[in-house]
Amino acid sequence: MSEVSTSAPRGDLGWGRRATAKEVAALAGVSPQTVSRVANGLDNVLPETRERVLDAMARLGYAPNAAARALRTGRSTNLGLIAFQLSRTGEAHIIDAICSTARARGYDVVLTTAADGSAESLNRAMVGARAGVAGLVVLGLETVAVNHLRLPANLPVVIADSRGLSVPTVGCDQAEGARLAVEHLLAGGARTVHLVAGPETSLQSRQRLDSWCQVLLAAGREIPTPLHGDWSAESGYLAGRQLAADAGVEAIFVANDEMAGGVLRALHEAGRRIPEDVAVVGFDDVDAEYLWPPLTSLRQDFRAIGEGLVAALLEQVATPDDRVVGLREPRLIAPTLVVRASSTPTVVPVTAREGRKS
Amino acid sequence: MSEVSTSAPRGDLGWGRRATAKEVAALAGVSPQTVSRVANGLDNVLPETRERVLDAMARLGYAPNAAARALRTGRSTNLGLIAFQLSRTGEAHIIDAICSTARARGYDVVLTTAADGSAESLNRAMVGARAGVAGLVVLGLETVAVNHLRLPANLPVVIADSRGLSVPTVGCDQAEGARLAVEHLLAGGARTVHLVAGPETSLQSRQRLDSWCQVLLAAGREIPTPLHGDWSAESGYLAGRQLAADAGVEAIFVANDEMAGGVLRALHEAGRRIPEDVAVVGFDDVDAEYLWPPLTSLRQDFRAIGEGLVAALLEQVATPDDRVVGLREPRLIAPTLVVRASSTPTVVPVTAREGRKS
DNA sequence: CTGAAAGCGCTTACAG
DNA sequence: CTGAAAGCGCTTACAG
Numbered sequence: 001m002s003e004v005s006t007s008a009p010r011g012d013l014g015w016g017r018r019a020t021a022k023e024v025a026a027l028a029g030v031s032p033q034t035v036s037r038v039a040n041g042l043d044n045v046l047p048e049t050r051e052r053v054l055d056a057m058a059r060l061g062y063a064p065n066a067a068a069r070a071l072r073t074g075r076s077t078n079l080g081l082i083a084f085q086l087s088r089t090g091e092a093h094i095i096d097a098i099c100s101t102a103r104a105r106g107y108d109v110v111l112t113t114a115a116d117g118s119a120e121s122l123n124r125a126m127v128g129a130r131a132g133v134a135g136l137v138v139l140g141l142e143t144v145a146v147n148h149l150r151l152p153a154n155l156p157v158v159i160a161d162s163r164g165l166s167v168p169t170v171g172c173d174q175a176e177g178a179r180l181a182v183e184h185l186l187a188g189g190a191r192t193v194h195l196v197a198g199p200e201t202s203l204q205s206r207q208r209l210d211s212w213c214q215v216l217l218a219a220g221r222e223i224p225t226p227l228h229g230d231w232s233a234e235s236g237y238l239a240g241r242q243l244a245a246d247a248g249v250e251a252i253f254v255a256n257d258e259m260a261g262g263v264l265r266a267l268h269e270a271g272r273r274i275p276e277d278v279a280v281v282g283f284d285d286v287d288a289e290y291l292w293p294p295l296t297s298l299r300q301d302f303r304a305i306g307e308g309l310v311a312a313l314l315e316q317v318a319t320p321d322d323r324v325v326g327l328r329e330p331r332l333i334a335p336t337l338v339v340r341a342s343s344t345p346t347v348v349p350v351t352a353r354e355g356r357k358s
Numbered sequence: 359m360s361e362v363s364t365s366a367p368r369g370d371l372g373w374g375r376r377a378t379a380k381e382v383a384a385l386a387g388v389s390p391q392t393v394s395r396v397a398n399g400l401d402n403v404l405p406e407t408r409e410r411v412l413d414a415m416a417r418l419g420y421a422p423n424a425a426a427r428a429l430r431t432g433r434s435t436n437l438g439l440i441a442f443q444l445s446r447t448g449e450a451h452i453i454d455a456i457c458s459t460a461r462a463r464g465y466d467v468v469l470t471t472a473a474d475g476s477a478e479s480l481n482r483a484m485v486g487a488r489a490g491v492a493g494l495v496v497l498g499l500e501t502v503a504v505n506h507l508r509l510p511a512n513l514p515v516v517i518a519d520s521r522g523l524s525v526p527t528v529g530c531d532q533a534e535g536a537r538l539a540v541e542h543l544l545a546g547g548a549r550t551v552h553l554v555a556g557p558e559t560s561l562q563s564r565q566r567l568d569s570w571c572q573v574l575l576a577a578g579r580e581i582p583t584p585l586h587g588d589w590s591a592e593s594g595y596l597a598g599r600q601l602a603a604d605a606g607v608e609a610i611f612v613a614n615d616e617m618a619g620g621v622l623r624a625l626h627e628a629g630r631r632i633p634e635d636v637a638v639v640g641f642d643d644v645d646a647e648y649l650w651p652p653l654t655s656l657r658q659d660f661r662a663i664g665e666g667l668v669a670a671l672l673e674q675v676a677t678p679d680d681r682v683v684g685l686r687e688p689r690l691i692a693p694t695l696v697v698r699a700s701s702t703p704t705v706v707p708v709t710a711r712e713g714r715k716s
Numbered sequence: 717c718t719g720a721a722a723g724c725g726c727t728t729a730c731a732g
Numbered sequence: 733c734t735g736a737a738a739g740c741g742c743t744t745a746c747a748g
Contacts, residue, residue, distance in 0.1 A: 033719070033742090035742095037717095040743085065429065067742090070742095071423065071723095071725065076425070087451045092449075109469045110468050111469045131421050131422070154419075233647065233648035261648035261649070262648050264648075264650060290595065292650040294623070390726080391726090426726040427727075429724090429739095430739080
């Protein structure tokens with residue numbers, strides 16, 4: 001570990017020292033509040049004056065002190081975002097959408113990661129995150145025990161994919177997704193559909209499971225015992241090995257794509273043909289297209305979910321008092337079924353067959 | 359879209375209104391700075407007094423106003439984080455590590471997403487992000503034109519995976535990774551190794567390419583024309599189809615796992631056996647284990663990279679003046695080769711063969 | 717169109 | 733161990 005330590009001053013001031021409006025004012029020969037007007041883009045400034053101020057700002061590298069502004073106005077331009085397992089499937093996509101939407105609306109996003117999706121973990125994260133933010137977006141609620149969630153008082157909050165909480169919610173229509181998956185597999189000729197669900201404590205998993213169950217019931221099919229994974233590919237693999245050992249399994253609905261990847265591997269290893277012997281459908285449509293065979297999956301509109309969350313939150317923020325304007329039906333965004341080769345032998349990418357049409 | 363709009367007041371105050379130290383002080387019968395002492399955990403407070411204050415804080419739900427504190431102390435507890443394509447492979451893992459490390463050190467992370475990895479895009483993001491943060495972590499620099507990067511003056515900055523910039527750097531040892539990949543494939547018997555690189559403008563891709571080239575050169579092997587993807591699975595698929603059409607291709611090093619997924623699909627579709635006909639190695643080791651066949655890949659220690667970035671940044675922040683203490687050799691974190699079935703026919707998961715040992 | 721005054725909530729010396 | 737005073741940098745009325 002050889003470390004060449006050199007000094008390379010970047011100016012006369014220490015790190016934290018930055019030009020103030022007062023200094024800009026002095027340089028431009030105006031008062032501080034004229035600087036403020038220019039900084040905030042107000043139009044009651046003589047063009048010539050504005051020029052002088054802008055020039056002085058540029059020369060001093062001025063940027064308004066966010067803390068002072070927040071203190072004075074009482075408004076924060078920070079939105080708290082609580083998430084966990086960013087690397088998991090859809091979470092990163094939603095965060096991406098939240099960030100760009102927030103920025104477009106003039107807000108910064110303060111990201112706090114929770115240890116897991118339990119109520120305790122999220123509560124802890126919310127305590128840390130609530131200071132100095134205009135509102136809170138909570139992602140990754142993974143618990144059925146939503147009543148253990150302690151929401152900060154006096155702060156707008158939206159929670160993705162929750163239910164039964166008195167806060168606005170935006171999320172995927174899990175039930176609709178599961179319905180599409182099961183009906184697609186039944187339409188493909190399977191007598192029934194096996195399920196690899198998420199953790200039993202997961203709200204989302206529960207919703208997908210309930211819907212799966214209802215659709216099978218409505219169709220008068222046998223309802224197999226669902227298996228539970230933890231959303232990881234490995235857990236899907238383990239579940240897949242169980243299902244691969246059962247010759248009666250004709251179709252599997254897997255509650256997310258990562259687990260579906262594991263299921264596919266287990267089926268390959270057992271020599272089961274996909275989809276001829278077993279048809280598989282995943283959920284999320286992340287990386288599904290380049291699994292082998294390409295995985296039929298439910299595409300979530302993560303961008304719409306992220307945008308919807310920010311919109312619902314800012315609606316609250318804009319409300320002068322503390323009425324929960326958004327206490328309403330959850331806003332559900334329907335996923336769409338993207339059919340690929342893992343569930344139908346006839347679906348073959350056209351590009352892949354060029355030059356050797358059968 | 360039926361929306362039930364109900365009012366549900368959560369207290370007498372509007373959203374933004376929170377208890378102040380003054381109010382806590384009045385309730386506890388002390389002065390505001392005693393409240394401040396308690397809030398900051400100073401020990402020069404009589405235990406009995408502390409109790410009264412803590413009680414009052416709890417009753418009013420007091421939390422110090424972050425903006426006021428930041429303004430007064432001149433210190434920010436925010437770290438700016440600039441990233442793009444959070445959903446891409448390793449980025450989310452690094453961000454996760456950065457968040458938890460930052461929080462453990464008492465900092466919040468303000469996340470800004472850039473449109474892409476170009477110098478212009480990152481410059482724009484930095485302008486927005488530099489206000490009110492103690493320092494900046496820049497992720498996702500994807501341009502070879504690092505000299506177009508305009509770093510904010512008077513602000514500590516660390517950039518992941520950069521080179522030739524006068525700021526501290528922590529990143530993956532790309533050259534070492536590529537070396538391991540190529541040598542592994544050559545050791546497997548391939549006459550040479552084809553490359554599916556990232557974009558030509560990517561610094562990381564360039565480093566992997568250079569190393570690939572050098573290792574082949576040193577081994578006296580033919581150097582095939584590298585193909586360039588854009589890191590996406592689809593671009594890997596397109597490159598894979600070209601390579602699959604060439605019967606001379608025996609081994610492929612793909613610069614990330616997503617593209618490798620596309621390459622595998624193209625090889626499957628062309629009927630090439632993996633690894634008997636073509637051996638494949640990816641990079642990042644994200645989701646590699648559950649591709650089919652399981653993909654040999656270079657595992658990056660994303661957590662170490664994230665922690666290293668925060669550590670390097672806070673080292674700067676702690677420096678009283680603006681010397682760049684960390685202007686040193688980049689801190690490189692070596693990836694490790696995880697060998698799986700995509701590169702060696704002998705590697706078969708033990709668990710998968712239970713009960714039918716050949 | 718521009719400026720003097722006041723204050724957001726906190727913490728840092730300084731007294732006692 | 734506790735409190736009165738001052739000020740961080742900005743913006744919001746209010747004058748002119």
